[in-house]
Amino acid sequence: MDLIESYKEELQLVRKPWSRMWVAALLLFLLIMPWITQEYIVYIATIIFIYSIGSLGQNLLIGYTGQISFGQAAFLAIGAFTFGHCSRFGIPWPIGLIAAGLAAGIFGLIVGIPSLRLKGPYLAIATLGFGIAVYQIFANSDTLSGGRMGLIINKIDPVFGLDRSIFNYYFNLIIAILFTLLTYNIISSYMGRAFIAIRDNDIAAEVIGVNLMRYKLLSFAISSFYTGIQGGLYGLLMGYLEPNMFTFMEAVTLFVAVIIGGLASAAGSIMGAAFVVLVPQFFSGFKEMVPVVYGTAILLILIFEPLGLNGIWLKIRLYFRNWPFR
Amino acid sequence: MSLLQVDGLSISFGGIQALNGVGVNVEKEEILAVIGPNGSGKTSMFNCITGVYHPNSGNVLFRGESLIGLSPDSIARKGVARTFQNLRLFMHMTVLNNLMLGRHVQFKKNPLSAFLRLRREELKHRKVVEEIIDFLDLHPYRHSLVADCPYGVQKRVEMGRALALEPEVLLLDEPISGLTSEEKEETAYRITEIRGRYKTTILIVEHDLKIASRLADRMIALDYGKKVAEGSPEEVQKAPEVIKAYMGVD
Numbered sequence: 263m264d265l266i267e268s269y270k271e272e273l274q275l276v277r278k279p280w281s282r283m284w285v286a287a288l289l290l291f292l293l294i295m296p297w298i299t300q301e302y303i304v305y306i307a308t309i310i311f312i313y314s315i316g317s318l319g320q321n322l323l324i325g326y327t328g329q330i331s332f333g334q335a336a337f338l339a340i341g342a343f344t345f346g347h348c349s350r351f352g353i354p355w356p357i358g359l360i361a362a363g364l365a366a367g368i369f370g371l372i373v374g375i376p377s378l379r380l381k382g383p384y385l386a387i388a389t390l391g392f393g394i395a396v397y398q399i400f401a402n403s404d405t406l407s408g409g410r411m412g413l414i415i416n417k418i419d420p421v422f423g424l425d426r427s428i429f430n431y432y433f434n435l436i437i438a439i440l441f442t443l444l445t446y447n448i449i450s451s452y453m454g455r456a457f458i459a460i461r462d463n464d465i466a467a468e469v470i471g472v473n474l475m476r477y478k479l480l481s482f483a484i485s486s487f488y489t490g491i492q493g494g495l496y497g498l499l500m501g502y503l504e505p506n507m508f509t510f511m512e513a514v515t516l517f518v519a520v521i522i523g524g525l526a527s528a529a530g531s532i533m534g535a536a537f538v539v540l541v542p543q544f545f546s547g548f549k550e551m552v553p554v555v556y557g558t559a560i561l562l563i564l565i566f567e568p569l570g571l572n573g574i575w576l577k578i579r580l581y582f583r584n585w586p587f588r
Numbered sequence: 589m590s591l592l593q594v595d596g597l598s599i600s601f602g603g604i605q606a607l608n609g610v611g612v613n614v615e616k617e618e619i620l621a622v623i624g625p626n627g628s629g630k631t632s633m634f635n636c637i638t639g640v641y642h643p644n645s646g647n648v649l650f651r652g653e654s655l656i657g658l659s660p661d662s663i664a665r666k667g668v669a670r671t672f673q674n675l676r677l678f679m680h681m682t683v684l685n686n687l688m689l690g691r692h693v694q695f696k697k698n699p700l701s702a703f704l705r706l707r708r709e710e711l712k713h714r715k716v717v718e719e720i721i722d723f724l725d726l727h728p729y730r731h732s733l734v735a736d737c738p739y740g741v742q743k744r745v746e747m748g749r750a751l752a753l754e755p756e757v758l759l760l761d762e763p764i765s766g767l768t769s770e771e772k773e774e775t776a777y778r779i780t781e782i783r784g785r786y787k788t789t790i791l792i793v794e795h796d797l798k799i800a801s802r803l804a805d806r807m808i809a810l811d812y813g814k815k816v817a818e819g820s821p822e823e824v825q826k827a828p829e830v831i832k833a834y835m836g837v838d
Contacts, residue, residue: 269710269711269714269715269718270707270711275705443705444703447702447703447704447705448702450705451701451705451710452692452702452710453699453702454702455685455689455692456689458678458681459678459689461680462678462679462680463678463679465640466676466677466678467689468640468659468660469638469660469664469669469670470661470689470690470692470750471664471693472692473659473661526680
């Protein structure tokens with residue numbers, strides 16, 4: 263039985279006892295994982311956390327607000343290099359990270375302006391142009407990109423005597439959890455509702471008082487902020503930056519993560535991020551096949567499970583909830 | 589002074605003059621029915637009032653302020669809400685969230701409360717929305733997706749969403765088309781009830797003349813974008829121009 267006694271109770275983040283149990287189990291698993299697995303797997307998990315942040319942001323934009331953007335590689339680069347330059351000037355990492363997000367967010371606002379006029383594929387093309395332009399600027403400007411040597415970023419020294427890889431794991435895990443919570447908060451607030459309204463029916467949204475300009479730009483800014491943070495964290499993990507890390511392929515990767523994971527689903531974004539990180543690892547022997555796997559996966563998902571990995575997950579849960587009935 | 593003054597409203601799409609100098613004054617707490625054959629400009633008039641279309645000329649005054657040139661969302665904020673002829677709901681949201689979106693203009697929109705999950709506003713507006721759910725008898729559908737609801741329910745959700753704005757003027761575009769006869773009766777009752785409870789001024793586009801004339805205090809008739817008659821429902825229905833518009837001339 264599912265009884266709710268107050269509106270407040272209904273607004274809880276994790277309400278049902280079963281959901282509470284598996285969320286707790288998942289968190290516990292994530293906490294002890296670095297101690298029971300090999301360093302390599304810990305490293306992959308760290309990368310998944312970093313990508314989750316970007317795909318959560320991208321899902322806010324594509325999945326919730328319905329604005330297709332292919333400029334994500336640019337925000338990634340802007341975030342990463344902002345963080346890199348901050349680190350070069352000796353600015354402490356928390357400020358550098360926020361600066362990375364804000365810089366990307368501001369550019370997101372600017373790129374969002376065409377979205378007030380353009381829809382669907384036209385917006386995708388406009389943002390694609392921006393993504394490629396920014397890559398070219400970083401590739402051709404030595405001052406911005408740190409030249410041939412790339413930009414060296416000072417890593418954070420592990421605390422509590424932790425191993426470096428384990429420290430990186432926990433560091434990125436905490437930030438990823440914060441951004442996951444932030445995403446859930448946004449989508450269940452008035453802001454998330456306005457985003458979904460714009461996606462489902464922009465004229466109706468406007469007529470009931472949603473300011474299209476404000477919320478479209480806000481969505482662009484928030485999603486770019488996420489991507490900028492992802493860029494900063496990626497730079498921090500790698501310890502160096504070069505423009506070739508942020509080609510158009512990166513934007514495609516984030517896009518794939520959102521589609522595979524499931525549009526308009528925060529949990530799906532994380533699953534999608536895991537997918538795009540794990541596929542290149544499984545196919546590390548023949549890297550040129552990775553885009554083929556992405557393409558096939560998208561086709562299969564769109565045909566058989568438009569809700570993505572999250573849809574599969576929902577169906578599994580539904581099966582067990584209704585068991586033994588079907 | 590009338591609450592809503594429409595004056596010389598004209599709009600054309602290419603060669604088609606959808607509205608040609610339409611003017612009408614709507615008094616406070618009045619129900620005004622707009623009738624006319626298909627393509628006579630009824631919905632275009634609604635679209636001009638709510639800012640979806642920008643008229644070529646003419647003026648719309650609401651409480652003495654002009655609404656011309658304002659965006660639909662600022663018009664909504666001033667207190668003009670509407671429903672659509674072909675439902676424009678947020679299909680992938682629950683009924684509850686659709687109604688909560690109707691409260692959007694009343695929300696104190698502090699981004700921090702969104703980011704940090706502060707839910708005071710949410711709870712406050714939820715109370716209002718629950719009253720509307722009560723009024724429109726939507727309890728069993730509260731948490732179902734709008735796309736899964738039957739048409740009659742969707743129609744009610746759209747009316748509820750407009751009501752949630754607590755508008756001063758409510759524009760209903762064919763609120764009873766496509767409903768069963770019981771649902772029509774219920775809706776007609778609810779429309780009068782809305783005026784009684786919320787002191788709302790209502791403009792209603794309707795093809796069902798029997799119900800429209802029962803509901804309306806006054807009626808106007810449009811034909812080819814022009815106002816051809818205005819007055820009490822009986823007067824308008826007997827006007828020769830209206831009969832000509834509906835039946836043609838022999």
